Amino acid sequence: MRIGFMPAAEPVSRLIEELGKLPGIGPKSAARLAYYLLRMPETEARSLAEAIIAVKDETVLCSSCQNIADSDPCAICTSEERHHNIICVVKEPLDLLALERTGRYKGLYHVLHGVLSPMDGIGPGDLKLKELMERIETGSVEEVILATNPNLEGEATAMYIQRLLSPLGLRVTRLARGLPVGGDLEYADEVTLTHALEGRQPM
Amino acid sequence: MARPRVYKTEAIVLKRINLGEADSIITLYTPNHGKIRAVAKGVRRLKSKLGGHLDLLTRSALLLAQGRNLDIITQSQSIESFLPLKSDLNRISCAFYVAELLDQFTAEEVENYPIYRLLNADLLWLCTARNSALVLRHFELQLLSHLGYQPELYHCLGCKSPLTPQRNLFSAISGGSFCPDCAGKEPVVRPISVDALKVMRFLLSNDHTSARRLRMRSDLSH
Ligand SMILES: [Zn+2]
Ligand SMILES: [Zn+2]
Secondary structure (H helix, E strand, C coil): CCCCCCCCCHHHHHHHHHHCCCCCCHHHHHHHHHHHHCCHHHHHHHHHHHHHHHHHHHCCEEECCCCECCCCCCCHHHHCCCCCCCEECCCCHHHHHHHHHHHCCCEEEEECCCCCCCHHCCHHHHCHHHHHHHHHHHHHCCEEEEECCCCCCHHHHHHHHHHHHHCCEEEECCCCCCCCCCCCHHHEEEEEHHHHHCCCCCC | CCCCCCCEEEEEEEEEEEEEEEEEEEEEECCCCCEEEEECCCCCCCCCCCHHCCCCCCCEEEEEEEECCCEEEEEEEEEECCHHHHHHHHHHHHHHHHHHHHHHCCCCCCHHHHHHHHHHHHHHHHCCCCHHHHHHHHHHHHHHHCCCCHHHCCCCCCCCEEECCCCEECCCCCCCECCCCCCHCCCCEEEEEEHHHHHHHHHHHCCCCHHCCCCCCCCHHC
């Protein structure tokens, strides 16, 4: 008689399956997490489950900047203290948070929710570009900062947006690309060094 | 070719997929191992020493270590960034197309050095090409040929007689041309002009150094 493979109890395998859908989580990690959750005190498990529901129920997409927020329009878009004539375009909400952490930027944002990536089937229609153009055409925007990532997809997306905006005659800028702080010159690649040379500053 | 535990190779980056917090799975085309996929750890961090050397469509010298599942890229140094290509949106989209076509057409770990040479040469050509469509047609035809799908452009696939200079027909499914007499039995054929046939023959039998001198009517580019 063959000893059969013993599957996990049904609710556990369901949880493993759901966790396995998360980015960066393989089947092994999913199983480990599922058993960790299983051993968790009931109150903690409930609070986690409620946090997941709340993030779906209580957040909205700001219809202006397309960021994920708790109100529409969001706190940034309605703030009197921010400059409404400058928009910084980012790939995703996490990039917006990174820029906010600097505390140095006082303009508004626009979240694209992706970058052009033909190999992943992501074209201009999949990004929040129509919304960006509408904002610019109806508002009093004077400058657009393109803050997509300094890699080929990010560059291509920035160039694409620059091409869309060029007939409108406003100032279009790109975040400076160059050497990272704490980096080592000898490890820099040719593209980074070229940009760093082009963007050199008097001191 | 079997790979040692730690090995060096040159490679052109075709594709990057995010993995976990800051890692990527990188699809590479190499001279001696064909297409391989490898993990680059921490590559998405701005301070990564690998990062810029593993951007899409960069030719780099790599050091890899065999991993349990995928190999791990431990060092990279870019050799050719194809920089002129990357500052022009039209050229970038052509290069994306080249990378995607190659990725879709090839299986992993099948060595094909002529394809590596073709990829490198045509990306360099794309940096300065006046007519980028010509580069794409050259790449497509040469890729088909190196993979063993070279279309028949000299003889009719039906009656085997040499094609005469008239409007013949082309069948992508059958992989070549038919004379007007034989084309009737083929399910999907499209007419092919004498000029188009000549351009295809020329692109198939010439590398980029001669092919780039070709001046093509714009209606033949697509
Ligand atoms: Zn907003
Ligand atoms: Zn025939």
